[in-house]
Every structure is written in structure tokens, then in C-alpha cells.
Amino acid sequence: MSTKNTHIPEWLTVPFAGITPAPSQEKGQDLFPTGNWRSIRPVYRDKLPPCNNACGTNEKIQGYLDLVKRGKYLDAYALIKEDMPFPSVTGRVCYHPCEQACNRGKYDEAISIRAVERFLGDLGQALTNDVVKPGKPNGKKVAVVGSGPAGHSAAYQLARLGYKVTILEKSPKAGGLNRGGIPDWVLPQNILDREIERLEQLGVEIKTGVEVGKDVSWDSLKKDYDACVLAVGLIEPNSVKAEGEDKKGVLYGLPFLRDIGMGTSKVKLGARVAVIGGGNTAIDCAREALRQGAAEVTMITVEGNAKEMPASPEDLHDMLEEGVELMHGRAVTAVLGNGKAEALQLHKARFQGAINASPITVDREAPAERFAVDNVIIAVGQRASLNWLPAEFKNERGTIKMDKFGRLGDTNFFAAGDIAQVGSGQPLMVVNAVGDGKRVAFNLDKVIRGEKLEPRTIPVDVIFDLNRMNMTYFPHFPRVQQEMLSTKTRTKTQDEVIQAFTEEQAVEEANRCFSCGTCNACDNCYLVCPEPCIARPERSNGLYKILVDYCKGCRVCIEECPTGCLEGVPELDFDTGVVRMDTAFAISPGLHGRQAQELKNLGDRAPKNI
Amino acid sequence: MATIEVQRQLLPILDSPNQGARFYNPELPSSEPFVPGHRTCAGCGPSIQYRMTSKAAGDNTILVGPTGCMYVANSSYLCTPYNVPWAHTQIGSAGSFTAGVAAAYEAMIRKGKWKGKFPNIICEAGDGSASDIGLASISGALYRNHDCLIICYDNEQYANTGIQASSRTPYGGMTTFSPPGPEVPEGKKLYPKDLARMMAAGHPHCYVATASVGYPIDLMNKVRKGLNHKGAAYLMIYTPCQKGFVYETPRSIDLGRLVVECGLYPMWEWNPEKREFNYSFRPASMRPVSEYLKLQGRFGHLHAEHIANLQKFANEQWKMMGVQLPEALIQAADAKNLTNMAAAAEAQAVAQTL
Numbered sequence: 019m020s021t022k023n024t025h026i027p028e029w030l031t032v033p034f035a036g037i038t039p040a041p042s043q044e045k046g047q048d049l050f051p052t053g054n055w056r057s058i059r060p061v062y063r064d065k066l067p068p069c070n071n072a073c074g075t076n077e078k079i080q081g082y083l084d085l086v087k088r089g090k091y092l093d094a095y096a097l098i099k100e101d102m103p104f105p106s107v108t109g110r111v112c113y114h115p116c117e118q119a120c121n122r123g124k125y126d127e128a129i130s131i132r133a134v135e136r137f138l139g140d141l142g143q144a145l146t147n148d149v150v151k152p153g154k155p156n157g158k159k160v161a162v163v164g165s166g167p168a169g170h171s172a173a174y175q176l177a178r179l180g181y182k183v184t185i186l187e188k189s190p191k192a193g194g195l196n197r198g199g200i201p202d203w204v205l206p207q208n209i210l211d212r213e214i215e216r217l218e219q220l221g222v223e224i225k226t227g228v229e230v231g232k233d234v235s236w237d238s239l240k241k242d243y244d245a246c247v248l249a250v251g252l253i254e255p256n257s258v259k260a261e262g263e264d265k266k267g268v269l270y271g272l273p274f275l276r277d278i279g280m281g282t283s284k285v286k287l288g289a290r291v292a293v294i295g296g297g298n299t300a301i302d303c304a305r306e307a308l309r310q311g312a313a314e315v316t317m318i319t320v321e322g323n324a325k326e327m328p329a330s331p332e333d334l335h336d337m338l339e340e341g342v343e344l345m346h347g348r349a350v351t352a353v354l355g356n357g358k359a360e361a362l363q364l365h366k367a368r369f370q371g372a373i374n375a376s377p378i379t380v381d382r383e384a385p386a387e388r389f390a391v392d393n394v395i396i397a398v399g400q401r402a403s404l405n406w407l408p409a410e411f412k413n414e415r416g417t418i419k420m421d422k423f424g425r426l427g428d429t430n431f432f433a434a435g436d437i438a439q440v441g442s443g444q445p446l447m448v449v450n451a452v453g454d455g456k457r458v459a460f461n462l463d464k465v466i467r468g469e470k471l472e473p474r475t476i477p478v479d480v481i482f483d484l485n486r487m488n489m490t491y492f493p494h495f496p497r498v499q500q501e502m503l504s505t506k507t508r509t510k511t512q513d514e515v516i517q518a519f520t521e522e523q524a525v526e527e528a529n530r531c532f533s534c535g536t537c538n539a540c541d542n543c544y545l546v547c548p549e550p551c552i553a554r555p556e557r558s559n560g561l562y563k564i565l566v567d568y569c570k571g572c573r574v575c576i577e578e579c580p581t582g583c584l585e586g587v588p589e590l591d592f593d594t595g596v597v598r599m600d601t602a603f604a605i606s607p608g609l610h611g612r613q614a615q616e617l618k619n620l621g622d623r624a625p626k627n628i
Numbered sequence: 629m630a631t632i633e634v635q636r637q638l639l640p641i642l643d644s645p646n647q648g649a650r651f652y653n654p655e656l657p658s659s660e661p662f663v664p665g666h667r668t669c670a671g672c673g674p675s676i677q678y679r680m681t682s683k684a685a686g687d688n689t690i691l692v693g694p695t696g697c698m699y700v701a702n703s704s705y706l707c708t709p710y711n712v713p714w715a716h717t718q719i720g721s722a723g724s725f726t727a728g729v730a731a732a733y734e735a736m737i738r739k740g741k742w743k744g745k746f747p748n749i750i751c752e753a754g755d756g757s758a759s760d761i762g763l764a765s766i767s768g769a770l771y772r773n774h775d776c777l778i779i780c781y782d783n784e785q786y787a788n789t790g791i792q793a794s795s796r797t798p799y800g801g802m803t804t805f806s807p808p809g810p811e812v813p814e815g816k817k818l819y820p821k822d823l824a825r826m827m828a829a830g831h832p833h834c835y836v837a838t839a840s841v842g843y844p845i846d847l848m849n850k851v852r853k854g855l856n857h858k859g860a861a862y863l864m865i866y867t868p869c870q871k872g873f874v875y876e877t878p879r880s881i882d883l884g885r886l887v888v889e890c891g892l893y894p895m896w897e898w899n900p901e902k903r904e905f906n907y908s909f910r911p912a913s914m915r916p917v918s919e920y921l922k923l924q925g926r927f928g929h930l931h932a933e934h935i936a937n938l939q940k941f942a943n944e945q946w947k948m949m950g951v952q953l954p955e956a957l958i959q960a961a962d963a964k965n966l967t968n969m970a971a972a973a974e975a976q977a978v979a980q981t982l
Contacts, residue, residue, distance in 0.1 A: 041711055047665030049707045055670060087652075490885060493912065541653040545844050546881050548675040549664040557655075568664035572671030572870075577878035 046568055052549075056571030058586040060543075060564055065479040065535030065582070069131060072119035074444075075101045075171070075453030079116055079131055084538045086134060086528035095142045096149045098135065102452060103174035104213040106143050107196055109136025110205050110516070113298070113330045113447050121534050124484055127497035130519075130527050137524040143212050152220045153180030158466055161186060161243040163230050166194025167448045168435025169249035170217060171455030172462075176247075177220040179463050184243070185222060188229035191280060195251055195436075196448065198276030199299065201306050202512040207279075231406025245430035245462050248418065249455060252400035252436045252446070258294055260363075261352035263396070267359035271299045271397025275306060288392020289313040292362060293342075294350055296320070296327035300397035301334060304342045307395060308509040316343040316389075318350065318362070320369040320378050328445075336515065339505045348387070349380045353394060362389040402437055415441055423471045424458040430465060434458040481535035481582055491542070491580035498527045537562070537583040543575035634737050635745045636775075637688060639852040642845050653845065659687045666702045666709040671877030673867035673884070674698055674781045676841045678752060681779060681865075684848035685855060687712060689748040690729060694722035694762055696754030697869075698781065700788040719757050723765030723778065726751040730774040748855045749776040755796040756786040758864075759823045770831040770860045777854040777861045780823060783869035791872040795821040798892070799941065800934050801926050803872065808929040815929060819941065824864040828898035828905070835861040836898035841868070842884025843895070846909070850897070857900070866893050874925025883923060889913055890920040891942035891957075894949050907949040914951070916960040917942050936963035 041047035069079040078097050085094035098105045112132050120128035142148065158181050162173045165187040173183045191197060192214050196205065218224060228234055230250070239246050255270035257263055269285065271293075277283035291312040293304040296319035304315050317337075321327050323346055324334060338344070349367035353359050364387040367380045402417050411426050413419040417440055418433045420426050426433065435451040438458075444450050461471055481487070501517040502508075508515050519527065533540075537559040544552045544562065551568035552575065555561060576584045643654045661682035668675040674697050682689060691714040693699045699716045702709055717725040730749050736742035751766075758766055758780035766778055785803050786792040793805040799819045802808055806816035828836040835857040839847040847865060854861030868875070868883040875883065887893040888911045895909040917938045921927040930938075939961040946953055959965045 041663045041665060041707070041709055043660045043663060043711055046663040047707055047709045050665040050667060052665065052667065490882075490912070538652070541656060545653055545656065545680070546676060546841075548668065548670075548672045548679065548880070549666075550660065550662065550679050551664040565664060570670035572880070573878040574671050574676070574880050578881050 046551075046565070048567070051567040052570050053567045056566075056569055057589050058571045058573060059566065059569065059589050059592065060571075060573065060576050060584050061587045062537055062560070062562060062564075062583055063479075063585055064537060064559070065481050067534040067536055068119040068121055068480055068482060069116035069129075069534075071478065071480045072115040073101075073453070074115065074447065074449035074451075075456055077101045077116075077135075080531060080533055080536050080538075082138065083129070083131070083134060083528040083531040084533060086138070086524055087531065089525070091138065091141055092149065095138045095145075098138055099142070099148075099150050101456060102135075102449075103171055103217065104139070104196075104210075105135050106139025106209050107205060107213060108449055108452070109133070109139040110209070110514075111196075111200050112449050113445070115449070121481065121484060121487075121532055122530060125489070125492065125532075126494045129530050130497055130500065133498075133500050133519045134524050134527055137519045137521075140518060143209065148216050148219060150174075150178065150216075150220065153178050155182065156180040158182065158244040159184070159242070160462065161239055161246045162249060163239075163246065164194055164249040164251055164435070165192040165214075165224060166249060166251050166435060166451065167196055168251070168438075168451040168455035168458075169194060169247065170196070170214075171452040172247045172249060172432075172434050172459045173222045173455075174217055174220065175456050175459035176462065177217075177222050179459070181463075183222045185224045186228045186230060186234060187224060187226045189276075189280060190226055192224045192226055194249075195451075198279045199272055199302075201275060201278070201302055201309075203305075203309065203508070203515050204302070206514060236406060236408060239431075240429075245432070245466060247455070247458055247462065248426075248431060248433045248437065249435040249451075250402075250404075250437050251451075252402050252440060254401045254403045255396065256399045256401055258350050258396055258398055260350045262355070262359075263353055265353050265355055265359045266357060267355070267391075267393050268353055269393060269395045271295065271303045271395055272400055274303060274395055275299070278306065278310070285310070287312045290391050291315045291393045291395065292389065292391045293317045293395045293397060294319075295397035295399075296329060297397065297399070298329050298333060299399075300395075301329050301337050303395045303397045305337050305340060305509075307393075308340055308342070309512060312393070314343070315341075316345055316391075318345045318348050318364065318389075320347065320349050320367045322347050322368065326369070336502075340509050341505070345389075349378060350394075351380065351382070351386065354388070359391060359394050362391055362394065363387070364389055400436075402440070404437075417441065422473065423461045424454070425461065425465065425471070430462070432458045432462050479535070486582040487532060487534065488578060488580045488582070492532060495530050497530070498523045533581045535582050538581065540580060542578055542580055543584060546574050546578045548572060548574065632737055632740050634734060636856075636858070637686070637745050637748060638856055639684070639686065641849050641852055657683055657686060659683070661685065661687060661689055661691075661710065661712045663709050663711055665707075667704070668697065668701045669870050669877075671870045671880045672697070673841055673869055673880050674754070674783055676880060677779075677781050677847070677865050677867045680841070680844055680848050681750065681752070681851050682710075682712070684851040685748040685750060688745060689750060690714070691750055691752065692717060692722070692726045692729060693752040694725075694754070694757040695719040695788075696752075696757055696781075697783070697788045698752050698754070720762045721765050722751050722753045722757050722762045723767065723769035725765075726776045726778060727769040727772060727774040730776040734775070746775065750851075750855075751776060751778045753778065753780055754787070755780055755782045755784060755823070756794045758782075759795045759821050766862075767827075767830065770827060770834050770862060773833060773859040775859060777851065777863065779851075780862075780864045781867045782823075782864050783867050783872065784820070785869065785872045787869045787872050796823060799938060800921075800930050802929060803926070813929065813931060814934040814937075815926075824862070827862045827864075831860070831862070832898070832903055833859060833900050834898070835859075835900055836863075838864045838866070838893065838895050840866040840884040840888050840893060840895065842866075842881055842886070842888060844881075846895070853897075859900075872926065874928075875923050879923055883920070885911070886915065886920045886923070889915045890917045891946045892917060892920060892938070894945045896949070910951075914946070914954060914957065916957060918960070918966070932966040933963040935966050936961055 067080040082094040082097045114132045116131045117128040160181045160183050162169045162185045165185045176183050193210050287310045291307045307315050348364040351365045352363040354361040365380050366384050424432045434455045436446045539557045544554050549568050551565040553563045576586050662679045689712045694717045784796050791803045793803040800814045802815040808815040824838050837850045839850045897906040
């Protein structure tokens with residue numbers, strides 16, 4: 019209704035019905051704040067995606083896939099570097115628990131997260147300067163013993179926190195298991211060299227050829243440094259306790275790979291090679307043996323079939339493709355031969371139990387089998403070598419005695435990596451060691467700053483159920499496969515077997531991400547709101563706002579949220595922005611409230627003598 | 629006297645692979661001609677449609693509407709959620725009023741009395757006005773080819789007066805005018821008027837299309853195509869009504885998708901240049917109509933033979949679009965196969981990828 023040409027006394031120009039101001043884009047039509055219709059309020063609550071949860075170091079996988087999707091590769095690389103010092107390495111070697119946990123696996127095929135990580139890692143390698151900067155120096159010195167995954171990770175995080183870190187490595191080259199346990203055709207040495215260079219750029223000093231117990235004593239570690247991280251790993255190979263295991267031609271898995279990796283190998287393999295063991299190291303040994311000139315490689319496992327082997331199924335598949343034979347359900351009871359291994363004596367055996375226990379029953383009654391070989395590689399796990407450790411810190415299992423934060427008693431010594439995780443049921447993998455190194459670095463920092471170590475008690479809500487998302491928004495798309503060298507040529511060379519993603523492939527693969535439980539600013543809630551009471555000043559996670567004055571609680575946004583980030587919470591749970599039924603219209607007094615106030619003041623404003 | 633040429637707005641088409649139902653939406657315009665603070669029901673389908681339409685049109689827009697939910701619920705007490713000029717017309721005169729606005733702007737621009745671009749003139753008529761009471765005036769506006777977009781937001785009944793049957797109410801739909809009983813167990817015996825095809829057939833020079841709130845980007849693009857078309861355009865948009873359809877409010881968008889996937893609301897565009905229908909829109913899957921019916925209380929009284937009738941109707945629509953019918957849908961059109969529906973696998977989705 020127009021008030022044009024109508025005389026209204028000045029004191030009566032209150033914003034009254036009939037002369038209602040027009041609505042505005044910012045405030046809406048505030049005569050009708052409809053929020054008091056609502057019994058359920060939509061709330062943005064980010065949950066933990068299963069990939070982030072499964073990752074040994076809790077990389078923000080959903081986060082960097084989302085950034086890759088939008089072409090923000092450098093941001094994605096910076097995000098991955100928060101938890102992972104060397105994405106180019108884990109992008110090649112990781113056993114990717116994230117992909118096993120990926121919700122997309124239940125829908126069509128899991129996302130090739132490792133390949134995207136490798137794409138980002140290689141991008142980071144190509145940068146002249148790394149995105150990560152050392153922290154402000156705090157004047158504290160920390161020694162890290164061992165430069166493997168856990169030591170590298172701990173040193174990296176401590177350097178970012180401002181510590182002066184020195185790495186003590188007993189081998190002539192830094193890298194630990196990353197160099198010594200992983201063959202070149204999985205992880206080229208120059209990639210690792212570049213990552214170690216990056217670590218040195220953060221101000222970390224790496225002293226190679228320094229062995230604790232020989233060159234440096236326990237007491238001098240205690241005296242010279244404010245704190246110390248022991249990430250020494252498991253270095254002594256386990257034996258199979260067979261007769262004649264000391265014969266010439268019998269090799270052990272990890273030393274075999276280590277010598278090749280360090281370039282100090284003098285081994286010449288014969289034509290027929292047997293690999294004992296069914297884990298990932300055994301697979302690497304078998305495939306390396308082919309590349310070292312063996313013609314026939316047989317893998318002998320105690321497990322009854324390939325499914326029970328504690329190895330990555332992909333690697334097993336690739337190994338079989340290269341022509342390695344499998345022999346299941348056998349245990350080696352003796353190495354036969356005259357001064358040199360010529361044959362193995364095998365007995366039927368059964369394996370029951372976990373990876374780190376070894377309840378193997380060997381049927382010695384049954385007739386033995388003879389298996390002719392030229393070389394035997396035994397890869398049945400490793401154990402710790404801790405002669406230098408004071409007895410008070412050793413436990414009955416031969417590893418380090420520590421609390422659940424990795425701390426040795428109340429000293430400033432911490433243990434991280436395989437040496438801390440062996441026997442915990444956690445698979446002894448690179449990414450788990452990296453995660454342990456990261457957590458120990460933060461625990462160490464807390465101890466140095468005099469804070470109390472407390473276990474995390476915040477419950478995590480991980481989305482495992484696809485029904486919590488709106489699956490109608492996700493069309494089926496096949497997984498982008500990484501290209502591989504052909505089986506014919508790859509066993510002759512040390513070239514990388516698995517090929518990297520191109521940019522287009524990485525984006526296509528990142529586009530498949532469901533973004534489980536986490537807002538990725540898809541704008542869907544913003545688009546479907548009937549009010550519309552979802553404000554979006556900027557398109558980003560955490561910046562969508564529900565205008566509670568107006569939201570009627572229809573829950574269309576919750577139903578249509580593709581990722582399951584929005585959830586409905588009963589209005590009774592809130593104490594802010596609550597709808598009170600005793601106010602005439604809504605929570606905020608709105609225009610009515612202002613009118614009421616103006617009407618109360620009318621008497622004061624009216625002229626006294628009309 | 630030199631005449632001034634009419635300058636028109638050209639709205640860009642939004643990028644929409646996968647027919648609008650994609651995960652990451654394109655960058656949407658920030659202007660908000662339809663603001664919160666209106667009295668439509670929670671989860672209102674027409675309101676969702678109104679918001680998307682006005683967002684696609686932008687700020688230089690004039691909204692016109694005959695009596696219906698969008699003007700009864702939204703413009704009472706003289707306060708409206710419209711941030712642009714608007715007018716409420718009498719229910720029978722939607723087309724003539726809109727034609728007048730468009731003609732007036734053209735004349736004012738011609739005479740130099742209006743500086744600036746020709747506004748987007750949108751008429752939002754409910755299905756009661758567009759298919760029954762105001763049909764003649766809308767047909768007249770389309771016939772005279774005024775530069776405007778006339779939208780029928782189709783909630784399949786007269787909703788603001790308390791759910792009465794309109795000629796768009798589907799077969800079997802319960803309203804207060806078509807209650808089911810012993811004589812007429814299906815409630816409504818008549819099949820709905822095919823309004824959009826009628827408009828396309830009768831006014832072939834107009835851009836005519838059907839859309840659904842289940843496919844928002846597709847809907848916004850059709851609005852923009854209609855506004856960019858020089859001359860009259862007509863859109864019929866499926867908008868579920870929570871009160872009349874009797875469903876849970878969160879399912880508004882879901883119903884908009886299901887009605888297309890069940891074949892009860894074929895999505896097409898009429899191309900006025902080529903004078904042909906474009907049936908290329910394909911939903912992600914095909915489902916039996918029972919998937920759509922079971923969510924709504926207004927179909928709760930239907931017997932197996934009525935559901936089979938609706939399935940036959942849907943199958944005809946699929947055939948019209950040139951889609952090969954899967955065996956499951958042909959089976960579902962036979963009432964014998966539906967008698968055990970509640971327990972049988974028919975109640976499950978027959979996801980048939982197109």
C-alpha cells in the first residue's frame with residue numbers, strides 16, 4: 019500500500035503494517051520470521067571420512083582430493099605435507115589402507131588415492147622451494163636415531179615445531195627402510211634423495227655412519243640433547259630354524275634388498291631361487307630375484323592359500339604376472355647340500371594365527387619333499403637389535419618398554435616406528451611408521467613444554483554407511499587405472515613398474531570422491547532451500563549459514579545433502595537462537611518487536627500541546 | 629522520430645553435465661529476488677521452484693502472478709518476499725496482465741520513456757489458473773507472442789483453498805473434490821490434461837518445455853532459455869505440495885526426481901525453430917510408478933488395478949519419448965503382478981540404467 023500523497027504526522031511514521039518497508043536481500047522480509055515453525059534445525063557437522071580414519075598418519079585425503087578436483091594442486095600438496103613428509107614415496111609404496119576403507123569401494127570401485135598422492139608428491143618434487151618452512155627456533159636440540167620412515171617423519175614434524183634436529187643413521191646413506199627395504203623399481207633412489215634433501219632444507223642435520231652403542235653412547239645422547247626419538251626399526255632378520263641354515267647360498271630378505279639398495283651387494287643368484295615367506299618383503303625379494311638374473315623363482319609359504327598371505331593383493335597379482343610360482347602349506351625343515359645350498363627339505367605345515375605371532379604346526383610324520391634350488395632367500399620377518407639399550411627399558415618381548423605415548427618411563431626418550439609398533443597388531447608398514455613418528459613428535463613437544471600427556475577422548479564419527487549420504491547424486495564411474503610396464507620387459511630392468519597419473523587422470527579420479535560426511539561447498543543445500551534461508555557469503559566449507567530466524571525446519575537440505583554433512587538436531591538441544599512460543603512471531607523480535615517498542619515510545623514523542 | 633531499439637538481456641546457460649543432478653553445482657548467481665520470510669508450508673515445492681526461477685532470472689525482473697499459493701501465502705498482510713517489482717492479478721487474467729506488462733515496456737522503450745534493458749517478465753500461474761480458469765488468457769498471450777515467460781507451477785491441485793481437484797490432478801489422486809469411496813474407489817477417474825503439449829501444439833512459435841524441481845540446474849537453464857527466446861515462452865514445472873500430496877517434507881526434491889524416473893512427468897523441450905519435440909532428457913534410472921506412489925498419502929487408497937492403470941499411463945509416456953521399455957515395467961502394468969506388492973520384490977527399485 020502506498021503512502022504517497024497521504025499526510026502522516028512525523029510522530030506516527032513508525033514502520034507499521036500497511037506502510038511496510040520492502041524486503042531486502044540481506045534481511046529478508048523480517049515481518050515474518052518463520053523460525054518458530056521449526057522443531058528440527060539443520061546443522062553442518064563435518065564427520066571423518068573413512069579414508070582419513072584408515073590412513074596410518076591420518077592424511078586429510080578427502081581435503082586434498084577436493085583441492086585437486088578444483089585444480090588447486092599446490093594447496094593440495096601443502097595439505098598433504100601437514101601429515102606426510104614424503105608423499106612422493108608413499109604415493110609409490112603405500113599399502114593404501116585408505117583405498118580398502120573407501121566408501122566408493124562399496125558402490126563401484128575405490129578411488130585410486132595412492133596414485134593421486136603420487137601425482138601431488140611428484141608435483142612437490144618439481145618445485146624449486148618446498149612449501150613447508152621450519153618453525154621459529156626454540157633453542158632445543160633433539161636427536162632422532164634412524165632415518166627410516168618413522169625417524170624422517172619425527173624429524174620433519176619436530177623441525178616444523180622449531181627444534182634443532184640431528185638424525186643419527188648407521189648406514190652410509192640416509193633413508194633407512196625406504197632405501198634399504200624397497201626396490202628401485204618401486205621407488206627410484208633419486209626420488210628418496212630429493213625428499214631427504216627437502217628434510218635437510220628444513221634445517222635437519224643428518225649424520226650418516228653413526229651407530230648408537232658404538233659411535234654414540236646412551237649417556238652422551240642423554241647429555242648432548244634435550245630429547246631423543248628412537249626410530250631404529252627392526253633390523254635383525256628372523257630365521258626359520260631349519261638345519262643347515264648357515265650354508266652358503268642362503269640369504270635373508272631384508273639384508274638382500276638393503277645391500278642392493280645401498281649399492282653394496284655382491285650377490286650373484288643362481289638359476290633356481292626359492293623365497294621363504296609370504297609377506298610383502300618376500301614378494302619384493304621374489305620380484306627382485308627375477309631382476310637379479312634368476313630364471314625360476316618359487317615362493318614357499320606356510321599359509322594354505324594365497325588369500326591368507328599377509329601381503330598386498332595387488333603386489334601378489336603383479337608378482338604372479340611376472341612368473342613367480344607359489345607353493346603353499348610347506349615349511350622348510352632343513353637346507354640340504356654339500357657346503358652350499360642345493361636343495362630344501364620341505365614338510366607339510368599349517369599356519370594359524372596373527373601376523374606377529376607364529377604358531378606354525380609342522381607335520382614331521384609325513385614324508386619329506388625335496389626341492390632343488392641354487393639360492394634360498396628367507397624373508398619371514400625381522401626383530402629388534404637393542405644391545406645398546408639400558409636393561410631397565412627392555413621388556414620381556416625383546417623390544418622397548420614404553421607407555422602408550424611412546425615415552426620411556428619419565429625420561430625425554432621416545433620410541434617410534436616399527437620398534438614401537440611390533441606386537442601391537444598394527445601392520446608394520448611405511449605409513450603407520452610415519453604416523454607414529456608424527457604422534458611421537460607432538461608428544462615430545464608437549465613433554466618439553468611441560469604439558470601433560472593425555473589420550474584423546476573426543477569421539478570420532480566416521481561415515482561407513484552409504485545410507486547416511488544421498489547416493490542419487492553420484493553416477494557410477496569406473497576407476498582410472500594406472501598404466502604399468504609390460505610383464506615381458508619389466509623383469510629385465512630396474513625401471514618403475516607402475517606409471518604416474520597425468521593431470522587429467524588425477525582430476526578425473528579426484529572427481530569421483532564422495533567427500534563422505536564433509537562439506538565440500540557443492541552448493542546443493544543453498545540451491546534447494548525453499549525459503550531460501552541458507553546464506554552463502556563465500557562458497558566454502560564452514561561459511562554456509564542457516565538463518566535460524568527463517569528456517570522452517572523442512573529438512574530438504576538435510577535429505578539432499580550429497581555428503582551427509584548436514585544433520586537434523588532437535589530444537590530443544592539448543593540454547594541460542596531458540597524459538598520461544600511466547601513471543602508473537604519469532605526468536606528475534608523482528609519488525610513486530612521494533613513496532614512494539616516504537617509504540618511504547620509514542621507517548622514521549624507526541625507533542626504535548628496539540 | 630527515430631525509434632529506439634529494444635535491448636534485451638541474454639542470460640548465460642549454466643554448465644550442466646548429467647542433466648542437472650550432479651554433485652558439484654556450477655557457480656550460481658548471487659542475486660536473490662526471492663527472500664526468506666514468507667508463509668508457504670515447510671518444504672513447499674512451488675516455493676523451491678519460485679526461488680530457482682527468480683535466481684535464474686536475476687534482479688532486472690518483473691514478477692506477475694494470478695491468485696494461487698505463491699500470491700495468497702506470500703503476499704498477505706501487504707508484505708512479500710519479492711525483492712523485485714511484482715503484481716498480483718485476478719486468477720483468470722494472468723495472461724492478459726502479463727501481456728500488458730510486456731507490451732507496455734516495449735512501447736515505453738520505443739518512445740524513449742524507459743531507459744535500460746527490457747526486463748524479464750515472468751508470470752507464475754498455478755495449475756488451477758493455467759489449466760482451468762486462466763487458460764484462455766494465457767493462450768491469448770502466447771498466441772500474440774508477447775515477450776514474456778509464463779510458468780505453470782504444477783502442484784496438481786488447487787492447494788491454497790484446501791486441496792481441490794484441478795484438471796492437472798493425476799488419475800487416482802485424492803483431493804477434497806475427488807474422495808475415494810465405495811462407488812469410485814480410485815478417487816479421481818479422469819486422467820490429467822496434458823497442458824504443456826497442448827500449449828506447444830497450439831502455439832508452435834513459442835518455446836515450451838517441462839521441468840521438475842528434482843533437476844534444479846536443468847530447470848534454471850530452461851527458465852533462461854525461455855527468457856532468452858524472443859517472444860512468448862511457456863514452462864510447466866512439477867512442484868510437489870506437501871499438504872496435498874501428504875508426504876514428509878524432506879522428500880520434496882526427491883519426489884521431483886522420482887516423478888521423472890517413474891515416467892509420470894516426461895521432460896521435453898519444444899523447439900520453435902525446427903517445430904519438433906526434443907526428448908533427449910534421460911533420468912539416471914527407470915522405476916515402476918509404485919516407487920513414486922508409495923511416498924504419498926494421496927495415493928494410499930489405490931488398488932492393484934489402479935496402480936496398473938497408472939503404470940500403463942507411464943508406459944505410454946515412455947513410448948512417446950522413444951524409450952525402450954524394460955520387461956519389469958511391462959509386467960508392472962498388469963494388475964495380476966501387483967497384487968502382492970507390499971511384500972513382493974515389485975516394491976523394490978527396478979533400477980534400469982538408460
